[in-house]
Amino acid sequence: MKGFTKYFKPIYPVILINIIGYFLLYLYRQPYEQATVFSGLAVIALICITYALIIKLMLGDEYLFLIVSMLVSLGIIMLYRINKELAVKQILWLALGIALFFLCYFIYTRFAKWDKLIFFYLGGALGLFVFTMAFAKNIKGAKNWIFIGDFSIQASEIIKVLYILLLASYYTNPEKLQINGLKLMGREICINHKLVFIVISYCHIGFLILQKELGTAFLLFAVFFLFLFVSGSNVWVMAINACIASIGGVLSYLLMNHIRVRVDIWMNPWADISNRGYQVAQSLFAIGAGGFFGTGLGLGRPDLIPEVHSDFIFSAICEEMGVFGGIAVIFLFFIFVYRGVKISLMAKEPFDKNAALGITLMFGLQTFIILGGVTKLIPLTGITLPFISYGGSSLTTGFISLGFLQAISNKY
Amino acid sequence: MNMERRTIYVLVFVSLLFFILVGYLTCFELFQKDRIVSNPYNRRQYEIEEKTLRGSIYDSRGKVLANSVVTDGVQKREYPYGPMYSHVIGYSSRKYGKSLIEAKFNNYLLGMDDSSAVLSIKDKLTGNAREGNDIYLTIDHELQEKAYNLLGDRKGAIVAMNPKTGEILAMVSKPDFNPDDSELEKNWSNMIDDEDAPFLTRATQGLYTPGSTYKVVIGAAAVENNLSDKIYEDKGTATIDGKKISNSGGKAYGKIDIKTAMAVSSNVVFATIGCELGEDNLKEIAQRVGLGASIPFDIPVSQSAFKYNRMSNADMAAVGIGQGKILVTPLHMALITSAIANDGVMMKPILVSRVERRSGIVLKRQKPSELYRIMSPETASHVKDMMVEVVESGTGKKAAVKGIKVAGKTGTAENELTARQKNKEHAWFIGFAPADDPQIAVAVILEYSGSTGGSAAAPIARDLISAWVK
Numbered sequence: 001m002k003g004f005t006k007y008f009k010p011i012y013p014v015i016l017i018n019i020i021g022y023f024l025l026y027l028y029r030q031p032y033e034q035a036t037v038f039s040g041l042a043v044i045a046l047i048c049i050t051y052a053l054i055i056k057l058m059l060g061d062e063y064l065f066l067i068v069s070m071l072v073s074l075g076i077i078m079l080y081r082i083n084k085e086l087a088v089k090q091i092l093w094l095a096l097g098i099a100l101f102f103l104c105y106f107i108y109t110r111f112a113k114w115d116k117l118i119f120f121y122l123g124g125a126l127g128l129f130v131f132t133m134a135f136a137k138n139i140k141g142a143k144n145w146i147f148i149g150d151f152s153i154q155a156s157e158i159i160k161v162l163y164i165l166l167l168a169s170y171y172t173n174p175e176k177l178q179i180n181g182l183k184l185m186g187r188e189i190c191i192n193h194k195l196v197f198i199v200i201s202y203c204h205i206g207f208l209i210l211q212k213e214l215g216t217a218f219l220l221f222a223v224f225f226l227f228l229f230v231s232g233s234n235v236w237v238m239a240i241n242a243c244i245a246s247i248g249g250v251l252s253y254l255l256m257n258h259i260r261v262r263v264d265i266w267m268n269p270w271a272d273i274s275n276r277g278y279q280v281a282q283s284l285f286a287i288g289a290g291g292f293f294g295t296g297l298g299l300g301r302p303d304l305i306p307e308v309h310s311d312f313i314f315s316a317i318c319e320e321m322g323v324f325g326g327i328a329v330i331f332l333f334f335i336f337v338y339r340g341v342k343i344s345l346m347a348k349e350p351f352d353k354n355a356a357l358g359i360t361l362m363f364g365l366q367t368f369i370i371l372g373g374v375t376k377l378i379p380l381t382g383i384t385l386p387f388i389s390y391g392g393s394s395l396t397t398g399f400i401s402l403g404f405l406q407a408i409s410n411k412y
Numbered sequence: 413m414n415m416e417r418r419t420i421y422v423l424v425f426v427s428l429l430f431f432i433l434v435g436y437l438t439c440f441e442l443f444q445k446d447r448i449v450s451n452p453y454n455r456r457q458y459e460i461e462e463k464t465l466r467g468s469i470y471d472s473r474g475k476v477l478a479n480s481v482v483t484d485g486v487q488k489r490e491y492p493y494g495p496m497y498s499h500v501i502g503y504s505s506r507k508y509g510k511s512l513i514e515a516k517f518n519n520y521l522l523g524m525d526d527s528s529a530v531l532s533i534k535d536k537l538t539g540n541a542r543e544g545n546d547i548y549l550t551i552d553h554e555l556q557e558k559a560y561n562l563l564g565d566r567k568g569a570i571v572a573m574n575p576k577t578g579e580i581l582a583m584v585s586k587p588d589f590n591p592d593d594s595e596l597e598k599n600w601s602n603m604i605d606d607e608d609a610p611f612l613t614r615a616t617q618g619l620y621t622p623g624s625t626y627k628v629v630i631g632a633a634a635v636e637n638n639l640s641d642k643i644y645e646d647k648g649t650a651t652i653d654g655k656k657i658s659n660s661g662g663k664a665y666g667k668i669d670i671k672t673a674m675a676v677s678s679n680v681v682f683a684t685i686g687c688e689l690g691e692d693n694l695k696e697i698a699q700r701v702g703l704g705a706s707i708p709f710d711i712p713v714s715q716s717a718f719k720y721n722r723m724s725n726a727d728m729a730a731v732g733i734g735q736g737k738i739l740v741t742p743l744h745m746a747l748i749t750s751a752i753a754n755d756g757v758m759m760k761p762i763l764v765s766r767v768e769r770r771s772g773i774v775l776k777r778q779k780p781s782e783l784y785r786i787m788s789p790e791t792a793s794h795v796k797d798m799m800v801e802v803v804e805s806g807t808g809k810k811a812a813v814k815g816i817k818v819a820g821k822t823g824t825a826e827n828e829l830t831a832r833q834k835n836k837e838h839a840w841f842i843g844f845a846p847a848d849d850p851q852i853a854v855a856v857i858l859e860y861s862g863s864t865g866g867s868a869a870a871p872i873a874r875d876l877i878s879a880w881v882k
Contacts, residue, residue: 226425230418273453285454287437288445291525301456323441327434334430341423345416357419364426368433377436 010063011051014070018044021077021297028081028298035088036080042091043076050098059105060410061343067336068387068402072395074329075388078316079309081298086309086390093392097399104403109410114165115351118176121166122200128155128162129207154393156208156216161397163204163220164362168354170197171231194233198241212258215369215383221245222365223358230357266379279306283374286312286319287326294322309390311382315374329388330371337364343409352408359401450518458506460522460542462487467521467544469501469513471553472579472765477501478514488593493553495588496560499613500551500763502711503591508600512613512711513547513764520545520767520775527775543770550579550765558879559584562872568838568858569614569742572876575750575844575853577780578759581880583743585614617714619739620857623825624677624865625840626734628752628795632787633697634670634685635794643667644681653725657683657733660824660864674798675806677822679733686732691723694731701748701786702758703738708783710763716740735826746855748786749842752795753819753850756787800847808841811870813878817847820873822865835862841869845877852880 022040029036047069054062072094080087108114132146132155146153170177170193177193177200201224208217225245228238252259261276269277269284282305289300302308302316318326340360347353363386370389373380384394450457466489468479478491478501489504491497502512510518519525523544559570559582572582587610589603590596603610612618634640648664650657659665659679665672673681686694695718698704703718719737720727730736743761751758760783767776787795799819802808808820820843829836839861844853854876856869 226422230415230422232415232418270451273451278453281451281453284440284445284448285451285456287440288449289454289456289524291445292441301459304455318437323437326437330430330433334427337423337426337430341419345419353415357422361422361426364429368426368429371433375433375437375440377433 010066011048014047014066014073015044017070018047018073018077021073022080024297025077025080029084035084039076039080039088039091043073043094046091046094046098047073050101053102054406058410060406060408061339063339064336064402064406064409067332067339068398071329071332071387074317074321074325075313075385075390077297078302078313078320078388079390081320082303082309082316089392090390090395093395096392097396100396101399101403101406104400105407108404108407114355115169115172118166118169118173121162121169125159125162125166125204128159129211131155132211133207151392154391156211156213157393157397159204159208160216160220160362161401163201164223164355164358164401166200167223167227167358168351171227171354172349172351194237202244209252209256213382214259214262215366215373215381218381219362219366219369219383222369223361226361226365227354227358262379262381266376269376279312280374280376280380282306283312283315284376286315287323287375290319290322292323294318294320294325296320310384310394311370311380311389312374313389314371314385317388330367333364333367333386336360340364340405343405346412347408348412352411356405356408359405362401363398446519460524461506464522464542464544466504467523467546469521469547469549471549471551471556473553474548475553477549477551477553478504491591493557494592495590496556496584497551498588498591499585499615500549500556500583500711501591503593503596505593505596507593508596511611513549516710517547517764517767520547523769525775528769545775546768546770547764548766548768550574550581550762551583552581555876555880556582556584558582559872559876562875563858566858566861567608567614568856568861569618570857570872570876571615571742571746571855572880573746573750573761573853575753575850576759578747578750578761578783579765579780580761580763581852582876583615583763585612585616585618613711614742614857614859616709616711616741616743618857618859619714619717619741620838620840620859621825621827622734622738622740622745623823623838623840624679624682624734625745625821625823625825625842625855626731626738626740627674627677627682627823628799628821628842629697629701629748630682630685630689630694630732630734631670631674631795631798632752632791633689633693635791636697636787637689637693639685639688640670640794643669644673644678644684646673646678646680648680650680650683652683652687652729655726655729657729671798671801674821675801675804677802677807682732683729684732686728686730687725689728689732691720691728694723694728695720698731698738700784701751702744702784703740707744707747707761709743709761710778713743714741716744734823742855742857745840745842745857746853747783749844749855750850750853751784751786752792752799753844753847753853754792755789756785756792757782758784758786796847799843803843807864807866808843808870810866811841811843811874811877813845813874813881816845816877816881818845818874818877819843819847819850820870822870824864824866827860829860836860837862837864839863839868840865841873843870843873843877845881852877 026036076090079090174193177196179191182189205217205221265277269280273281297320300319302319305312308316344353344356370383370385372378384391386398466480469477477497480487480489502514504510504514521544563584563586570584573580587608589610646665648659648662657679698718703716706715707713717739747758760781762778766774768774796819803811803818803820807822811818811820823840825838839858841856844850854873856872858868861868
């Protein structure tokens, strides 16, 4: 066994998957294109160089990046099969993401006052909200995109990172949010920091709902609620928050058409299959068509699913790589969450602990929300599958968070 | 509880979410997907159908019963025997969908099952035309043809099977239809509204009162409760709980035992036995022979029913003679008959023996398996003796075949029409042969025929038995 482990490195399966994937893609795309080979080599080179740097420079946990590189590889292979142009763009985003990963790693390690910037995070998030409300264009029904020249950035991806930092700083220095000596109508009032924090969190969620970013709103609430639990909140505080969320959920179901539509589709996508239920139905067809072993790369019809390159990429993976392939993706996220929680437990300083846990939960819960959505386990709320879906904002902010997590893993 | 511990709880919670997803996906693949992918909005379905040469269906000796041919790039499903297999194989039409074997084994016929997916990767990569898999039925074409002709234009069903293995040898339901796509197109709207229900597969989905054929079940319960040596006084009629029970033609048979009562199909004696057995025994034996349970089969089967909560004496008397709130499918009666022939063991019915790739690799093979043990071998042999007597000297004489010992039971079942009209009884016959080494079990029903089972249904069984047992 020792001899085996000596020659077997965990990076090999990642390389192997890429070699097999691009070989099949090369066969699949007629006429044969050299670009396919070069794309494959580019991805392998990016992954190997990054991994080598992490090992050589001793940047902490080596498995985090390995897991992520497997996810990214699967995602780009699938994208290449669906739409070559998007895959090439995604490879560029991957390069940028890796650069940001190292950058954030070093910034996080050098800069020590992360927990003091709570108002900066808050201001940043509010600024983005106001900016997007005022100037943003509507993409796919969500009003959350910022345009800079030809580029569009999804603000909610940045807000997610800011919210995690805010959360971590609050739980490190809660008293910063305490409002004392506020003069109102001649009386001096004190507002407890817990209440302030809860109000701030609900503001984030409310803005996201207004911008029709239901997936992110749901995600932030889930992270917020789990943090209430981890920080040892009173049972009553949690119960009241659960009540508020339920009432809010019911009210928005009754008042907001786009939320009602989501729930109705979830209950029965077949009733309006040609129209509103079309997407989920196509997703289920794809997952069903693949069976356990999949049709094989390039041999299914994932292109029949609308938005297959972003939110619905998991259905495409299930169709062509089989439900076993899909389960493999879920297990990769599972071990990622395990590593992340372990890093949080090993960390000594409260901010590191909270940030590590927040980032991990963000990835884990986001995965569940979108996978549950495309498989019709829970109502579908548009959100990307971390590291796999196409999208520059999603991939780069994913690597930013990963850089933070990597830095924390190396501190202890 | 400290923060570390709570963090671990959160990890457990998120892991649980992931495992729920994995479980849900697995369940989806196993149980839900077949229903979902066949939705007409799934374009994959007809794209695959167009590029796949749909598999053929053969009888047990390799005779082609259904195949697809391509002319000028258009694929057409052909059924060489027209309506003869319409209630076995069903139809496969782009417009009207699929039924029976064509529906249930669609994935195999199109080569879309998981094992085909792995085996046909080479074809896909080389761009060869896809080929579906072939299906071999347990049906024997010669016997099917015989049964088909014997039933003629009468409404009803015939099921013939091998009692030792559960293999269905012939299965006919009438009225039937021509499953050819263009014929369906012509007749569809008429057939949908037709009161004779030509789309109803009577052999597996027709529910009928069993009438006197149910006496074999009551006979088994009587043997188990030591009533087989008892002598009954048959005066031709009896009144039980205010309900008048009379023998066919009002005949009185005097002092007889159960064997003679079975042979002459005495309603008076069996109604009495029904009451003597009592509610619990009647319910228990009904449950044991599978009434109210679903029968696993390769095409849809209706559930036979025994719809009693509390039973009065009149109910028990009615059940004793196979009337009352009992409903069975012809397939189920064939299974019960087979079980008596097979020492009390009911075999799972099999219609598809195997699925093969064109290259000869077997993808699925159905082996004989036990479904229920409905009675002990001793009881079964007792009932068998009674059934032999039926054919030798009783109501089933017309089922007798020279040189072969046939066991059987006739039935003339009253139904919802007999109360208002004359000559609307169902004519039943169930039987098997040779009694000492059963090779075939048969259930025949002629619905609303108005004749007795002994005169109308028994000769059909006789001809099938003599054709099969050589």
